[in-house]
Amino acid sequence: MSVVTTADHRRDFLTVAEVAELLRCSEPTVRRRIRDGALPALQLGGRHSAVRIPHAALEDFHEAKGDD
Numbered sequence: 001m002s003v004v005t006t007a008d009h010r011r012d013f014l015t016v017a018e019v020a021e022l023l024r025c026s027e028p029t030v031r032r033r034i035r036d037g038a039l040p041a042l043q044l045g046g047r048h049s050a051v052r053i054p055h056a057a058l059e060d061f062h063e064a065k066g067d068d
Helices: 016-023 027-036 055-065
Strands: 013-015 042-044 050-054
Touching: 013 016, 013 055, 016 027, 016 050, 016 055, 027 050, 050 055
Parallel strands: none
Antiparallel strands: 013 050, 042 050
């Protein structure tokens, strides 16, 4: 079963807030998983810029955890 379900389309990238909501955890937890290398992400710009998580990376992370 897919982690992300949207009405009529599938987004390629998600925000930290969206991932936190989908995984039912806090934003700092998502950022920690990114920092630890467990969840791949793209940083757009400099050090304090927006971070986006590829949808495929979230699916892989979810499957690796074995959550349903």
